[in-house]
Amino acid sequence: MNDLSNAPEGRRVLDVTIVMLDDGLSSTAVMPTEIFHSAGSLWNALHDEPAYPAFRVCTVSLQGATVRTPYGFGMIPAASVESIERSDIVIVPTSGLDLDLKLVENSALLPWLRRQHASGAYIVGVCMGAAYLAAAGLLDGRLATTHWAACGEMATRFPKVHWHPELFMTEDQRILCSGGVGASIDISLYLVEKFCGHDIAVQTAKALLLPMPRLMQSGYAVLPVSRAHDDPQIRAIEAWLQENFRKDVSIQQLAERVHMGARTFVRRFKSATGRLPAAYVQALRIEAAKTMLEHEDASVTVIAEAVGYLDLGFFRALFKRITGMTPGQYRAEFSPISVRGHAPPELHLIAGEALVGRC
CATH class of the missing domain: 1.10.10.60 (Homeodomain-like)
Incomplete structure (x- = not known):
């Protein structure tokens, strides 16, 4: 977490840790990696201007080993989770639909997330990655969202969380969630804007040909009008x-x-x-x-x-x-x-x- 001498106005470069988990949709880890890596750099490079990277990105897995994807290729992280003592932002992506299996398989992640949040980090759950934040107890009594199709199961599994499936993003006391795979883009650009300002966020979005963050996912959802009942x-x-x-x-x-x-x-x-x-x-x-x-x-x-x-x-x-x-x-x-x-x-x-x- 060292400052870069050429950062504008003395802005500190923030450390972002992207967790990679087996069997998840790779874009929920890759898109945040590319967005944070590009912030303050890509737009400048496209315009032959000096680059002022806003974030320092590190990819990790539980043991530092290659992460498998559902479609046959592997992702090689830079480090293991435990090698990261302190991060400013932590991104937790999706990891497959079988939550019973995955929460056990990745249980070592939970105390690490609690330590990171206690140290001041912003913890982000992308799509069903929110399950790890909830399982760690970080979402109890707080606003949260996830993919609209998973919100019912999440509400049953984690009843202390205030789930809002109509929202693309939620933020509550340094705990953030985003709904759906594409919302990894929204939450990443939201954080770029939060820490670097609107201009840098817009430049990053334009350089990558991405839309600025959306707020609602209810337009994408096919939510039941009524819950199950016996009346x-x-x-x-x-x-x-x-x-x-x-x-x-x-x-x-x-x-x-x-x-x-x-x-x-x-x-x-x-x-x-x-x-x-x-x-x-x-x-x-x-x-x-x-x-x-x-x-x-x-x-x-x-x-x-x-x-x-x-x-x-x-x-x-x-x-x-x-x-x-x-x-x-x-x-x-x-x-x-x-x-x-x-x-x-x-x-x-x-x-x-x-x-x-x-x-």
């Missing part, structure tokens, strides 16, 4: 709403369908589903809108009306609040090229040709 009357209402979510219906009307008073119905519905009835209907409508934006070229106004919203402004605001994107941004991200309508000319040409013999 047959509420299940009947859910089934009816899933067929009739476009209709405007009052709490009293819903309650009468299952012969309950309004207050009792609201209490039972929230207890069973985890949502108030209005929020449940909103979630159904937004999921329907997402599907239409992904597959149809209808205008946003038409889609809003089709899912039950005549007030376009309200629909846009609600859609962004729930997904983290405007309807237009969501369509640009997830619709087919034929719907987006802005494919490069060469792609239109290829799509129109018979590709016999090209493979």
Whole structure:
């Protein structure tokens, strides 16, 4: 953790330790390595300017041995975990889907993470790497996120953690999490901006042709509208709403369908589903809108009306609040090229040709 004499304004170069674990998606370790290594350097090199590296990156594995990947190649770290006494930032990537196996296999990592955090390090769990932070007790009582598809299992396994699957990133007392493989980019650029400022983060992103950090992953998720429960009357209402979510219906009307008073119905519905009835209907409508934006070229106004919203402004605001994107941004991200309508000319040409013999 020595200063570099040519660092601008006396900025200290920060030590980043990237943990590599067997059977994980390599990009969750490689992308942070490349981003931190590039910060303060790559943009400068592309513009023939002096480089001022902002971070010193070291890759490690538990024993310093080569790490295997699911697709047949190995990654050779620079050192072992225990050789790192103190780091400013620690990145923990994914390590395979079988958490029961992996948490045992990599259990030696947990006390090391606790020591690093106690020494002042920022500890980052990328995607399902958050499981190691939770298993180490670092996330108890704190905000966290992970891949949206894993959040249910994480919440069951680590109930003391405040999981937020709608978020790409969380930060709580030097503990950070990111959801999904691509969010390794978001969390790395976020930390570059946090420690080096917006200009360096933008330069790093531009040099690597990366987007600046996103905040929400709910636009990418296929989350269940309701959690599992055993209330047959509420299940009947859910089934009816899933067929009739476009209709405007009052709490009293819903309650009468299952012969309950309004207050009792609201209490039972929230207890069973985890949502108030209005929020449940909103979630159904937004999921329907997402599907239409992904597959149809209808205008946003038409889609809003089709899912039950005549007030376009309200629909846009609600859609962004729930997904983290405007309807237009969501369509640009997830619709087919034929719907987006802005494919490069060469792609239109290829799509129109018979590709016999090209493979």
